[in-house]
Every structure is written in structure tokens, then in C-alpha cells.
Amino acid sequence: MKTKKVVIFGTGDIAQLAKYYFDIDSAYEVVGFTVDKDYCLSPTFENLPLVPFDDVEKHFSPNEFEMFIALSYAKMNKLREIKYFKAKEMNYKIASYVSSHCSYLSQFSPGENAFILEDNTIQPYVKIGDNVTLWSGNHIGHHSVIKNHNFISSHVVISGHCIIEPNCFIGVNATIGHQVTIANETLVAAGAVITKNTEVASVYLPTRSIKLDKKSSSIKL
The missing domain is CATH 3.40.50.20 (Rossmann fold)
Structure with a gap:
């Protein structure tokens, strides 16, 4: 209704x-x-x-x-x-959307203008600020804090006790290790693995895939 x-x-x-x-x-x-x-x-x-x-x-x-x-x-x-x-x-109340198909287990409600899509797992004690997008399929570990104005794409793993400072972007399949702080305006590219605190307005790229000088048909699977 x-x-x-x-x-x-x-x-x-x-x-x-x-x-x-x-x-x-x-x-x-x-x-x-x-x-x-x-x-x-x-x-x-x-x-x-x-x-x-x-x-x-x-x-x-x-x-x-x-x-x-x-x-x-x-x-x-x-x-x-x-x-x-x-x-x-302009005095508008700001709406949020939290998918009924996500596992929102935290006792703390997200802030305003949340857009939290299907298959996210938000563990207990997680805090999510205002204007945060969580695209589908992410894992947000216990006691982590996602501050305001962040965008987390799909299948990102954020381990426990992490802090995501404002205005960050975290790309598809990135991994953030335990107790790591992602500084303001950090760009974490798709597939990157972050195990230490980042620097403000920094960019982190993953190791590039290597192309072998072979045909796929020559590889035994």
C-alpha cells in the first residue's frame, strides 16, 4: 500500500x-x-x-x-x-530506499537519501550516513561506518570495523581489509584490495591482469 x-x-x-x-x-x-x-x-x-x-x-x-x-x-x-x-x-523531507531483498541486520537505520539495493548484507552495528548508495550484492562488515555522500558499487567486501569517510567511490569487487579507514574522496578502482588506510583524494588501482602468449585452446581445463 x-x-x-x-x-x-x-x-x-x-x-x-x-x-x-x-x-x-x-x-x-x-x-x-x-x-x-x-x-x-x-x-x-x-x-x-x-x-x-x-x-x-x-x-x-x-x-x-x-x-x-x-x-x-x-x-x-x-x-x-x-x-x-x-x-x-527547500524544506523537502528526503526519502530513502532500502530493498526488502537485502539483509539489513544493523540496529541503526541508514540516513537520508539512502539507495540500498538487493542482496546487500549489512551486519550488526554498522552505521550508514546520509546520501549513500550501496549497489547490489555488497558485504558491509560489523561495526563499520559508512559516512555521508558515498557510492559503493557491486560485490564490494568491507570488513569489520572499517570507516569510509565522505565522498568516496569504491568499485566493483574491491576488498577493504579489517579496521581500514578509507580517507575522504578516495577512489578505489574495481578489483582493488586495500589493507592499509588510504590518503585523502587518492586513487588505488588493482594489479593488472596478464595476457599469456598462448591460445585458450592450448590450456588444459
């Missing part, structure tokens, strides 16, 4: 996916979309009204509707952060 109404900021893939998840697996009814005026090129998106962000309050009052910021990790999540704070300045 739909008991709340939400406007989604964005018209990209994440906005389209957010509508899908809210529609099939939440108490929210998606009533429309909003983007900056220069990107408002059509009156509708996904068969719902699309209105300029500057005018969104005229169409969807903060007294009646919540907002969800459906943006990516661009510029280390800072674009999503800016729109999140702007929506709050």
Missing part, C-alpha cells in the same frame, strides 16, 4: 531504476521528476510530469511530497551532495 509520495531528481538510468524500485518495493508513490532547467527537455519522463528544479515547489509542495536525489558518483558524489542539500534547503 502506498502511503507516501516522492518526487525524483534526475532523468538518467539511476532515476529510472529508482522509480522501478520505489514502485515495486516501497510505500512510496512516485509522482514526478525534476531536473535543472537546462536539462528539462520534455514535459514528461517515465509517463510522469517532469518539471524544472527551480519551480518544483510550485508543482510538488514540500508539505505534501518528499524528494529523492537519483544521481551517480560523478565528481566524487559532489553533484549528488549539492542537490541533496539544495532539496533540504
Whole structure:
């Protein structure tokens, strides 16, 4: 049963996916979309009204509707952060989505504008801040803290007692070891293994795969 109404900021893939998840697996009814005026090129998106962000309050009052910021990790999540704070300045309550198909075992609820998809395992005592995206299939270990404005992609392992400082991106299949702190604005690339604390605004790449000078048919499997 739909008991709340939400406007989604964005018209990209994440906005389209957010509508899908809210529609099939939440108490929210998606009533429309909003983007900056220069990107408002059509009156509708996904068969719902699309209105300029500057005018969104005229169409969807903060007294009646919540907002969800459906943006990516661009510029280390800072674009999503800016729109999140702007929506709050406009007095919108900020919606979150937590999949019913994830294992959310922590006693602490996530913050605002959470987007936590299916098959995540969030262990006890984990704390998740505001404006955090956890794409599908991650493991967030016990007593870890994911601070505000982070994006964790898919099948990431974050071990116990880790701290993810704000504005980080962690790529697919990355592994973060026990009691490691990921500093502000760290970019951990897909497949990287981090066993020591990172440096602010640093980039960590995995060891590259090696191409053998052989045909695959010559390898006995």
C-alpha cells in the first residue's frame, strides 16, 4: 500500500531504476521528476510530469511530497551532495530506499537519501550516513561506518570495523581489509584490495591482469 509520495531528481538510468524500485518495493508513490532547467527537455519522463528544479515547489509542495536525489558518483558524489542539500534547503523531507531483498541486520537505520539495493548484507552495528548508495550484492562488515555522500558499487567486501569517510567511490569487487579507514574522496578502482588506510583524494588501482602468449585452446581445463 502506498502511503507516501516522492518526487525524483534526475532523468538518467539511476532515476529510472529508482522509480522501478520505489514502485515495486516501497510505500512510496512516485509522482514526478525534476531536473535543472537546462536539462528539462520534455514535459514528461517515465509517463510522469517532469518539471524544472527551480519551480518544483510550485508543482510538488514540500508539505505534501518528499524528494529523492537519483544521481551517480560523478565528481566524487559532489553533484549528488549539492542537490541533496539544495532539496533540504527547500524544506523537502528526503526519502530513502532500502530493498526488502537485502539483509539489513544493523540496529541503526541508514540516513537520508539512502539507495540500498538487493542482496546487500549489512551486519550488526554498522552505521550508514546520509546520501549513500550501496549497489547490489555488497558485504558491509560489523561495526563499520559508512559516512555521508558515498557510492559503493557491486560485490564490494568491507570488513569489520572499517570507516569510509565522505565522498568516496569504491568499485566493483574491491576488498577493504579489517579496521581500514578509507580517507575522504578516495577512489578505489574495481578489483582493488586495500589493507592499509588510504590518503585523502587518492586513487588505488588493482594489479593488472596478464595476457599469456598462448591460445585458450592450448590450456588444459
